[in-house]
Every structure is written in C-alpha cells, then in structure tokens.
Amino acid sequence: MPNPIIVVAYGLLLLLPLRNPTCRAATDTISAGQVLAGKDTLVSSNGKFALGFFQPNSKSSRHASNWYLGVWFNTVPKFTPAWVANGDKPVTLPELAISGDGNLVIIDQSTKSIIWSTQANTTANSTRAMLLKTGNLVLQSTSNSSHVLWQSFDYPTDTHLAGAKLGRDKVTGLNRRLVSRKNMIDPAPGMYVYELHEKNGSAWFSLAALNSSIPYWSSGEWNGHYFGSIPEMSGRQLIDFTFVNNEQEVYFTYTLLDDATIMRFALNNSGQVKILLWVERAQDWVPAHTNPNDHCDVYGICGPFTICDEDKLPYCSCMEGFSIRSPDDWELEDRTGGCMRNAQLDCRINDNTSMMKNLQVQHWRHQAWCGFPASHWPEGLAGNRRSCGG
Numbered sequence: 001m002p003n004p005i006i007v008v009a010y011g012l013l014l015l016l017p018l019r020n021p022t023c024r025a026a027t028d029t030i031s032a033g034q035v036l037a038g039k040d041t042l043v044s045s046n047g048k049f050a051l052g053f054f055q056p057n058s059k060s061s062r063h064a065s066n067w068y069l070g071v072w073f074n075t076v077p078k079f080t081p082a083w084v085a086n087g088d089k090p091v092t093l094p095e096l097a098i099s100g101d102g103n104l105v106i107i108d109q110s111t112k113s114i115i116w117s118t119q120a121n122t123t124a125n126s127t128r129a130m131l132l133k134t135g136n137l138v139l140q141s142t143s144n145s146s147h148v149l150w151q152s153f154d155y156p157t158d159t160h161l162a163g164a165k166l167g168r169d170k171v172t173g174l175n176r177r178l179v180s181r182k183n184m185i186d187p188a189p190g191m192y193v194y195e196l197h198e199k200n201g202s203a204w205f206s207l208a209a210l211n212s213s214i215p216y217w218s219s220g221e222w223n224g225h226y227f228g229s230i231p232e233m234s235g236r237q238l239i240d241f242t243f244v245n246n247e248q249e250v251y252f253t254y255t256l257l258d259d260a261t262i263m264r265f266a267l268n269n270s271g272q273v274k275i276l277l278w279v280e281r282a283q284d285w286v287p288a289h290t291n292p293n294d295h296c297d298v299y300g301i302c303g304p305f306t307i308c309d310e311d312k313l314p315y316c317s318c319m320e321g322f323s324i325r326s327p328d329d330w331e332l333e334d335r336t337g338g339c340m341r342n343a344q345l346d347c348r349i350n351d352n353t354s355m356m357k358n359l360q361v362q363h364w365r366h367q368a369w370c371g372f373p374a375s376h377w378p379e380g381l382a383g384n385r386r387s388c389g390g
C-alpha cells in the first residue's frame with residue numbers, strides 16, 4: 001500500500017502551476033511539466049547549438065536585469081546569439097515551459113505572466129519543444145515529431161542559419177526576413193531590414209531602413225545561378241545554396257559544404273550583411289564577405305547632423321558645431337539620435353495678434369521665428385545682427 005503522505009505530496013505537486021518542477025529539462029527537449037530556468041540549457045544533439053536564457057554582456061546598469069531567451073553557438077567561446085525570442089520584451093525572472101494550450105511560453109515569475117508564446121494553432125494536445133542540430137527550435141506533436149506546429153526558423157532575428165529559408169510563403173503570407181538589432185547589446189529590433197522581394201518572375205534581396213521602401217543596397221536579380229551583384233556566389237565555396245520560386249513560396253536557403261565549418265550570415269547593426277567565419281586561431285568571428293562593403297553606403301548609419309568618412313576611425317562624427325546627442329547609445333553603435341546643435345536655435349512663435357492685425361497677414365500668425373541666441377551669434381555676422389531683427 002502506498003504511503004499516503006507521498007500520495008498527498010505528489011497530489012500537491014500536480015496542483016502547483018509550473019513551479020517547483022518535478023524534473024528538469026534534459027538534453028535537447030522540453031516536454032509538458034518540465035521547465036527551463038536560470039542557467040539551464042537545451043543543447044542540440046550534435047552539440048553545436050544551445051538554447052537558454054542570457055543577459056547581454058553589459059557594463060551599463062540599464063540592462064542589468066534584462067533576460068532573453070535565445071539560441072547561441074555552443075562551441076564558440078565568444079557568446080553569439082543566432083536567434084532571440086523576446087528581443088523587445090526582456091524579462092526579469094524567466095522560466096520556459098509548455099503551457100496548458102500546448103504552446104511554448106516564457107513566464108515572468110516576478111509577475112506570473114506569460115510574456116512570450118509561440119502562439120501556434122495547436123490542435124495536438126500533447127506537444128514538446130526540441131532544439132534541432134541546425135539550431136532550429138521546433139514545437140512538435142509528441143505523437144508525430146514531423147508534425148511541426150511552430151519553428152524558430154520561421155521567425156529569424158538578425159541571423160540566417162544554414163538550413164533555414166529566407167523569403168515568403170505565398171500561401172500564408174509569412175515573410176522570413178532579417179532585422180538588425182538595436183545596438184551591440186540590446187537584441188530589440190533595430191533599424192535595418194534584409195529581405196527577399198519578388199516581382200513579375202524576378203527576385204532579389206534588398207537592404208533598407210525599417211519602414212522605408214527605398215533600398216540602399218540590392219543583391220541584383222536572381223539569374224538562375226546567383227544574384228546579379230554577388231558574382232562571388234557562383235564559386236560555391238563554403239556553402240551550397242538553393243533558390244526556389246513557385247506558386248507556394250519564394251525563398252533562398254543554403255547548406256554548409258563542410259559541417260565542421262562554423263559560419264553565420266548576419267545583418268549587423270551597422271546595416272551590413274556579413275558572412276562571418278569562426279577562426280579558431282583568432283578566437284573570433286572574421287568577416288568573409290560584407291555587403292555593402294562601405295559603412296558609409298548604409299542609409300542613415302551615423303544619424304542626423306553627422307559626417308560619415310570611411311577612411312577615418314571612427315567613421316562617424318558630428319558636423320561642426322554639433323555634438324553627440326546620446327553618448328551612451330552612440331557608444332553601443334546605436335547612432336539613430338545622431339548629433340545636435342551645441343547652441344540651440346532660439347525659436348518662438350509670434351502670437352502678437354495686435355501686431356499682426358496691423359500687418360493684415362493673419363495666416364502668418366503661427367510662423368516660427370528663429371535666430372541664433374544672443375550669446376552664440378556667429379562672430380563674423382555681428383554687424384548683420386540688428387538688420388535681421390534679432
């Protein structure tokens with residue numbers, strides 16, 4: 001006869017929602033009832049990729065309690081995420097689990113709320129998440145592992161891994177594209193987009209600022225062998241690739257010729273797409289290919305009121321008389337704030353109606369009036385000052 005205390009204790013455990021797990025997630029899979037928290041990781045069966053929570057390596061306290069769920073290169077000593085689930089929704093006390101509806105969810109234990117979910121239309125009532133050898137995190141049915149309900153390869157962040165498709169599913173409208181991260185440490189979506197376009201049978205990749213339809217770089221059209229502006233592709237060193245364009249979908253995908261190669265294709269927050277190779281001797285990622293080649297060819301790379309000079313280091317600087325608007329962000333290579341005038345222009349709206357009535361130009365009433373503030377009037381112009389009405 002079973003010990004009643006154990007039975008009661010077991011019953012209590014079942015009642016606890018996703019807390020005090022009875023068993024920890026092991027290896028590459030997380031199933032219903034298991035959780036991933038703290039420094040726990042899933043590791044793909046070939047050891048190449050790991051999934052877990054991470055904190056950006058930051059000295060600034062601004063990001064100190066921000067945790068993200070990500071997949072990273074497990075064999076590389078320099079921490080490099082290849083995918084991030086909740087880039088725009090950092091969490092303070094995270095836990096990963098399979099929720100009651102079969103979705104994979106991130107729960108914030110400090111607020112007990114679900115902050116991210118795979119949001120799959122789960123008809124299977126038994127699911128599990130598995131980190132595949134390719135670095136793809138999939139939510140699959142336990143009764144049929146080829147029945148994939150959701151996969152991270154469908155929602156790439158800034159990295160295109162071997163085996164993933166970049167492009168559009170014409171039936172569902174799903175568009176898999178790369179978006180750069182906000183800055184060197186913040187994985188929130190940033191300023192640039194790399195995506196596949198298709199029109200009237202031709203297809204090409206472009207780089208553009210988010211929300212802009214005007215690209216600053218194009219791969220050239222697919223000519224049956226490679227994209228027009230990247231003839232180097234025809235060499236097929238390192239990778240083999242496939243381009244597909246049919247009624248259902250249009251996409252580009254690649255595989256590694258040598259599985260031992262550690263490579264990533266990423267849209268850097270500098271607005272450039274790079275093929276990077278892990279070089280053991282250098283203990284670092286070394287770019288093998290960069291497009292566009294010059295930083296200064298990237299739209300708005302230095303921000304407003306700046307000068308981009310490819311031959312200088314750093315290549316971004318402020319226009320004369322301007323200084324960096326947000327030095328913290330600039331330091332992290334987020335220069336969207338650009339530079340600002342050292343001396344603010346002195347602007348005011350002339351609302352003196354009685355004066356305007358006299359002038360019979362009522363509709364000019366709200367015109368802003370600008371001038372240099374008295375203390376910063378440019379020296380050479382001092383003589384003109386009075387005649388400008390300042």
Ligand SMILES: *[C@@H]1O[C@H](CO)[C@@H](O)[C@H](O)[C@H]1NC(C)=O
Pocket residue numbers: 121123
């Ligand atoms: C979800 O599945 C149900 C039942 O199969 C279907 O009726 C519905 O259209 C699906 N919704 C989406 C968004 O795919």
Ligand SMILES: *[C@@H]1O[C@H](CO)[C@@H](O)[C@H](O)[C@H]1NC(C)=O
Pocket residue numbers: 123124125126
């Ligand atoms: C879901 O689970 C219930 C109870 O275990 C079972 O009766 C039912 O057949 C399952 N449904 C599906 C679609 O697997």
Ligand SMILES: *[C@@H]1O[C@H](CO)[C@@H](O)[C@H](O)[C@H]1NC(C)=O
Pocket residue numbers: 144145146147148
């Ligand atoms: C498993 O799922 C795949 C993909 O949805 C489907 O094609 C296959 O028929 C399923 N197998 C079984 C035995 O249900």
Ligand SMILES: *[C@@H]1O[C@H](CO)[C@@H](O)[C@H](O)[C@H]1NC(C)=O
Pocket residue numbers: 200201
């Ligand atoms: C589409 O392509 C066909 C054949 O290449 C060409 O004749 C036609 O003018 C194109 N249409 C547009 C809208 O570009």
Ligand SMILES: *[C@@H]1O[C@H](CO)[C@@H](O)[C@H](O)[C@H]1NC(C)=O
Pocket residue numbers: 190191210211
């Ligand atoms: C792009 O547009 C979306 C929605 O209109 C907006 O929320 C977002 O801030 C825009 N991003 C940029 C970089 O302008």
Ligand SMILES: *[C@@H]1O[C@H](CO)[C@@H](O)[C@H](O)[C@H]1NC(C)=O
Pocket residue numbers: 184268269270
């Ligand atoms: C992006 O490119 C810049 C300049 O080429 C480089 O300094 C930086 O390390 C790159 N960032 C990442 C995340 O690779």
Ligand SMILES: *[C@@H]1O[C@H](CO)[C@@H](O)[C@H](O)[C@H]1NC(C)=O
Pocket residue numbers: 352353354355
């Ligand atoms: C508005 O303009 C009138 C006529 O030029 C002037 O007399 C008056 O002092 C002005 N009022 C203010 C508040 O500047």
